[in-house]
């Protein structure tokens with residue numbers, strides 16, 4: 001996963017959005033690039049992300065496994081039933097592309113749900 005992503009999936013299962021300050025904290029860690037590299041931590045679980053040396057294992061689950069993951073994800077991230085429906089459709093759509101890892105699919109699908117939500121709240125036509 002690229003470090004410049006402002007939205008990513010934490011190991012605790014929650015989506016982290018860097019623009020939401022209450023969700024994250026800043027810290028400095030020792031990485032192979034710099035003994036004092038500025039990085040981001042997740043308030044929810046206390047995990048500090050290492051974007052330099054961090055390994056983000058890519059997982060490619062079957063369609064069935066991914067469905068279970070997506071349902072858990074929707075629950076953890078407190079999506080409404082309407083949003084969950086939209087989210088699961090998006091997950092299916094991204095999975096059909098065939099090339100994306102589980103994390104990428106969940107994050108992209110979640111981003112689309114966010115867009116859908118903000119379009120709805122501003123009264124613009126739905127996606």
Ligand SMILES: [Zn+2]
Nearest residue numbers: 010012042045
């Ligand atoms: Zn976390």
